[in-house]
Amino acid sequence: MSSMEDVWAYREETLYPRLFGPERTGIYVLDFDDFKALGAEDVDPRWLHLGVFEFAPTPARNTWLYVTSGGSTPWETEPADYDPEDYSWIGSELVIEVPSQPQDQWAIKLLRRLLAYNVLLAHSHFGEDKQPFDYGDRIPVGEAIREKGTVALRHVALMEPKHYPATAQLDSGRFDFLHLVGINDSERNWAKAHSSEALLRLLEVHGGAPVTDARRKAVV
Incomplete structure (x- = not known):
């Protein structure tokens, strides 16, 4: 029976390199400030082991890819209670792809902040009616995704995601990859009227998804 550490090691040492390539840096772990910025003072020390990996381009992928690690770790489940058919802990990891390596590490900072936010959502920090992230959600991130003159x-x-498996299996359960795509104000407003799914299809047609390129033009 796999321990929590075995599940954790499999995701980071086997699954992620298989999906995203052998060259990586990290893990860039969360800290108290990531949670404090979201109004959380009482932080479970285990949450400070969650973080972000940076994967370099591969022969099959010419982008830099960033993925969280920890949202699927079975922190609160004993191995005897693992259910492969259920979700493992929060049941998701966040991913973003960009054309080139950001000099200011905004992609790492963004995923750290959103991972902390998702953990707090899962623990009802913002109220029982607020659920963890799911496909189709739109999340404000300020000006984290920006380049000069854009x-x-x-x-x-x-x-x-369609270009890598959307769901992965661990001994402790499954989890979904939630792929982030940056959008501007006008696109957010259009999605409110037409749906996120419609906007994402439009972005795919115009090259604005799945890769987030801060230099692209608005599609609406």
């Missing part, structure tokens, strides 16, 4: 992508939309 329109700020102040939001992300969460899409189901």
Whole structure:
């Protein structure tokens, strides 16, 4: 029977390299400030082991890819209670792809902040009616995704990836990859009227998804 450490090691040492390539840096772990910025003072020390990996381009993928690690760790489940058919802990990990390596590490900072936010959602920090992230969600991120002379992508939309498996299996249960795509204010407003799914399809047609390129033009 796999321990929590075995599950954790499999995800980071076997699954992620298989999906995203052998060259990586990290893990860039969360800290108290990531949670304090979201209004949380009481932080479970285990949450400070969660973080983000940076994967370099591969022969099959010419982008830099960033993925969280920890949202699927079975922190609160004993091995005897693992259910492969159920979700493992929060049941998701966050991913974003960009054309080139950001000099200011905004992709790492963004995923750290959103991972902390998702953990707090899962523990009802913002109220029982607030649920963890799921496909189709739109999340404001300020001006985290911006390059000089471009329109700020102040939001992300969460899409189901098609170019790598959307769901992965651990001994402790399964989890979904939630793929982030940066969107601007006008696109967010259009999605409110037409749905995130419609916007993401439009972005795919115009090359704005699944890769987040801060230099692209608005599609609406």
